[in-house]
Amino acid sequence: xxxxxxxxxxxxxxxxxxxxxxxxxxxxxxxxxxxxxxxxxxxxxxxxxxxxxxxxxxxxxxxxxxxxxxxxxxxxxxxxxxxxxxxxxxxxxxxxxxxxxxxxxxxxxxxxxxxxxxxxxxxxxxxxxxxxxxxxxxxxxxxxxxxxxxxxxxxxxxxxxxxxxxxxxxxxxxxxxxxxxxxxxxxxxxxxxxxxxxxxxxxxxxxxxxxxxxxxxxxxxxxxxxxxxxxxxxxxxxxxxxxxxxxxxxxxxxxxxxxxxxxxxxxxxxxxxxxxxxxxxxxxxxxxxxxxxxxxxxxxxxxxxxxxxxxxxxxxxxxxxxxxxxxxxxxxxxxxxxxxxxxxxxxxxxxxxxxxxxxxxxxxxxxxxxxxxxxxxxxxxxxxxxxxxxxxxxxxxxxxx
Numbered sequence: 001x002x003x004x005x006x007x008x009x010x011x012x013x014x015x016x017x018x019x020x021x022x023x024x025x026x027x028x029x030x031x032x033x034x035x036x037x038x039x040x041x042x043x044x045x046x047x048x049x050x051x052x053x054x055x056x057x058x059x060x061x062x063x064x065x066x067x068x069x070x071x072x073x074x075x076x077x078x079x080x081x082x083x084x085x086x087x088x089x090x091x092x093x094x095x096x097x098x099x100x101x102x103x104x105x106x107x108x109x110x111x112x113x114x115x116x117x118x119x120x121x122x123x124x125x126x127x128x129x130x131x132x133x134x135x136x137x138x139x140x141x142x143x144x145x146x147x148x149x150x151x152x153x154x155x156x157x158x159x160x161x162x163x164x165x166x167x168x169x170x171x172x173x174x175x176x177x178x179x180x181x182x183x184x185x186x187x188x189x190x191x192x193x194x195x196x197x198x199x200x201x202x203x204x205x206x207x208x209x210x211x212x213x214x215x216x217x218x219x220x221x222x223x224x225x226x227x228x229x230x231x232x233x234x235x236x237x238x239x240x241x242x243x244x245x246x247x248x249x250x251x252x253x254x255x256x257x258x259x260x261x262x263x264x265x266x267x268x269x270x271x272x273x274x275x276x277x278x279x280x281x282x283x284x285x286x287x288x289x290x291x292x293x294x295x296x297x298x299x300x301x302x303x304x305x306x307x308x309x310x311x312x313x314x315x316x317x318x319x320x321x322x323x324x325x326x327x328x329x330x331x332x333x334x335x336x337x338x339x340x341x342x343x344x345x346x347x348x349x350x351x352x353x354x355x356x357x358x359x360x361x362x363x364x365x366x367x368x369x370x371x372x373x374x375x376x377x378x379x380x381x382x383x384x385x386x387x388x389x390x391x392x393x394x395x396x397x398x399x400x401x
Contacts, residue, residue, distance in 0.1 A: 013145050018401055024137035026107075028096045031071065031133075032061055032088025047087040048080055057087035065104045067095040067111060072130045076116025081108045093136060102141065106149035109156050110141060113399040142401050152398050159395075162387055177369050178323075184362050185324050187352045194365070200358050209354055215347035217313060218303040223277065223296035226265030233265030242277060242296040247288045253319065255291045270294055274315045275304040276322060280341040284333060285326035289319040301343075317359035320366050321351065 023029065032048070034057065039047055043056030050070040068080040071091040081104065088094055095111075097104055122135055143149075184192055187209050191198045201209075226233040226241075237260025246257050270293040277300040278287040296302065305313055328349065332342045354362075 013148060018142045018144050020140050020142050021101075022137065023095065023139045023141055026097060026099050026102055026141060026143075028098055029093060029133060029136050031093055032090050034059075034061065034087050034089055036089065038087065043087075045085050045087055046082070047089070048082070048092050049089040050074070050078075050092055052078055054080070060085035060087050062086055062088065062094060062096075064094075064096050066097075067104065067108050069093050069095070069111070069115075069136075071132075075129075075131055076119050079108060079112050079115075081105070093131075093133070095136070101143055101146075103146065103149050103153065105153040105157075107141065109153065109395060110399050111139075113395050115139060142399075144401075155398065156395055159387065159390065166387065180369060181320060181323060181366055184365060185321050187354070197358065197361060197365075200361060201354070204355050204357065209352045211350045211352055213347070214303075214349045214351050217306060217309050217351070217353070218276075219306060220343075220347060221271065221302045221304075223298050223300040223302060224267065225297045226261050226295075230265070233262055234259075235262060237261045239263060239266060239270050240290075240292060240294040242288070242290065242294060242300070244279065244283050244286060244299060247286055252288045253291065254288050257294070261295055266295065271296075271302045272304050275302050276315070276319065277302055278322065278326070278329070280329070280343065280346070282339065284339055284341055285330045287319070287322045287326060289315060301341075312356070313353060314356060314359040314363060316363045316367075320363065325349070325351075 034047065036049060036055075038057055038059070039049075039055040040058050041056065043058045045057050045060040047055040047057035048068045049055055050073050052074070062082075063085045064082070066082045068082055068086075068088065069075070069092065070078050071093055082094075095107070097107065118139055119131060119135065144152075184194060184197065186192060187201075190208060191201060223242075228234070239261045240254075240257035241259050241261045242254065242257050243259070246254060249258070250256075271290070273290070273292050273294075275290050275294070276287055277290055277296045279285060279299050280301045282299050290296075305315065329341050329346065332345050333339050334342050
């Protein structure tokens, strides 16, 4: 129905076909003058570099409507529609229209639909690492009448608005879960603000919670990678070996890994089940509860309970409390060459240990929240992906003529 409407308009208004011009006939094209070092954390103006990320700057070079694309990396995949004052990297291009034949919004959508294929054909390569100004200047643009351009923009705006609403819903629900999780685990005032838990705290812990230094409760061990030079360490593997990819792909409570190690590659014995692994170098502040005997690579530190605390600490409770510790870790980093957690401070960190009855109640509440959030995280992204594919389908159909 949507496509039929546009096709009918084209037949009526363009009986001799749609006119076509190269981009240099329609727009002023050039690069910025700034470097990445010109970025300022809370700068006044948007600063467009060579990525999807929009940085900030306290100076601006241009004040205009324009399309910004990278000159290196993400070519044909990154497009920014700009309106107002902005700063621009010296290897990013601005496309500023100097004609009223084309609307900037139409050109934005048209380039997203057609520019990547054009660039690939120019370079005879499926991946393009960089582009030069003449390549952009010689890009041909189909120019239907403004009425048709505006109708196409209206249709595609509706698709992008729906996708934005779904993404916003997912983000707000995730923030809501994080807020309640952190609230349930903040004992600093002697209460958490959740009636059921506060009543239990008042009844069971009238004199306050017990706090322990984390190294009193847990053994700390470093993860490691068995030698890749010894194939026998990796053939017929039967010990899970965890990396950041496992957490990113499969979540924070894990019993299976993407890669396995043979027992021949294990130093002594594997780490015990119900251990926490936490990133303490490179990607800091990501953790998981590992429910089986395992190994993990050297980005992780293992935490596993000392014998005397096995009936005092519920590891599912501590898994949830680790989200609080994750934030602490990010703020306690030494950066001498590469980022690494200050392990002396980490091992001296005090942690609250409520009675098991309270730990179990907190776990029960957070498990319920987690199930709800997981269903959202599975359902909404699938819906977003479906809408994105639908949008791309109609965008390409509407703009290939």
